Amino acid sequence: MVEEKKAASLAGKISIRNVSKNFMDAKSTEVKALHNINLEIKAGEFITIIGPSGCGKSTLLRLVSGLDNPSNGELCIDGESITGPHFTRGFAFQNPTLFPWKDVWHNVATGLEARGTLKEHKADVDAYIELVGLTKFKNAFPRQLSGGMAQRVALARALVNHPKALLLDEPLGALDALTRMNMQDEILHIWNEQKMTLLFVTHDIDEAIYLGDRVVIMSVNPGQIQRIIEIDIPKPRRRNDDVFFQYKKLMLDELGVALD
Numbered sequence: 001m002v003e004e005k006k007a008a009s010l011a012g013k014i015s016i017r018n019v020s021k022n023f024m025d026a027k028s029t030e031v032k033a034l035h036n037i038n039l040e041i042k043a044g045e046f047i048t049i050i051g052p053s054g055c056g057k058s059t060l061l062r063l064v065s066g067l068d069n070p071s072n073g074e075l076c077i078d079g080e081s082i083t084g085p086h087f088t089r090g091f092a093f094q095n096p097t098l099f100p101w102k103d104v105w106h107n108v109a110t111g112l113e114a115r116g117t118l119k120e121h122k123a124d125v126d127a128y129i130e131l132v133g134l135t136k137f138k139n140a141f142p143r144q145l146s147g148g149m150a151q152r153v154a155l156a157r158a159l160v161n162h163p164k165a166l167l168l169d170e171p172l173g174a175l176d177a178l179t180r181m182n183m184q185d186e187i188l189h190i191w192n193e194q195k196m197t198l199l200f201v202t203h204d205i206d207e208a209i210y211l212g213d214r215v216v217i218m219s220v221n222p223g224q225i226q227r228i229i230e231i232d233i234p235k236p237r238r239r240n241d242d243v244f245f246q247y248k249k250l251m252l253d254e255l256g257v258a259l260d
């Protein structure tokens with residue numbers, strides 16, 4: 001278990017205003033990956049994002065991370081415009097880019113090393129590697145890891161910096177069901193302890209309801225926000241509560257999935 005920390009990071013308030021993002025596809029046709037997105041995220045809020053493939057979920061996270069810029073509109077954290085990546089916005093994306101020449105331990109330690117604070121945080125590196133279940137692999141290189149393991153390295157690498165905002169793009173997608181549920185609880189635990197703002201993309205309706213204070217449902221062509229549902233169930237939640245099922249039905253309706 002990761003050593004308990006008293007709100008090492010102050011959560012960030014994120015503002016997404018009139019944001020659009022266009023891409024050119026292979027035939028030079030414009031793709032409206034995101035169209036006029038407006039979202040105010042409170043400091044310390046846990047937002048889950050769900051929607052069909054191609055509705056712009058990853059694009060939205062990349063814009064918040066600062067790895068990419070919007071075509072229109074503005075993204076801010078605590079009132080400051082997001083113009084590039086910063087370690088206070090940690091992310092773990094679907095296809096994590098790990099340094100191939102570094103082992104797991106040194107990949108996780110990258111941010112601390114870059115800021116010259118590794119010496120006093122070595123134990124944190126070990127703790128987060130343990131948290132994501134990779135202690136036995138801490139000396140392994142990225143080429144020796146499965147996709148799911150690489151995702152977990154990326155998660156540990158983001159967490160070790162105690163970010164103000166944590167951006168997770170289907171971080172648990174490659175895990176088996178039991179490990180996934182345990183990791184959901186660990187993520188809730190970390191969120192509770194560190195009080196960061198969390199944006200979490202998932203394809204799993206149960207996961208979206210179990211974790212999110214609000215669930216943002218997106219639609220495709222163009223990618224936009226279809227509906228935002230506040231999940232009014234105190235945490236920790238029970239996956240088999242009636243009220244949980246009611247939210248699930250609401251979301252299935254919204255996503256156009258018929259129940260028999």
Ligand SMILES: Nc1ncnc2c1ncn2[C@@H]1O[C@H](COP(=O)(O)OP(=O)(O)OP(=O)(O)O)[C@@H](O)[C@H]1O
Binds near residue numbers: 051054056057060
């Ligand atoms: N770098 C890029 N160049 C061109 N098109 C892109 C680029 N990145 C994303 N797109 C397009 O933008 C749209 C949104 O993509 P994005 O990956 O954000 O969707 P998503 O909701 O995360 O999908 P998935 O659930 O399948 O991961 C898609 O049509 C995609 O093809």
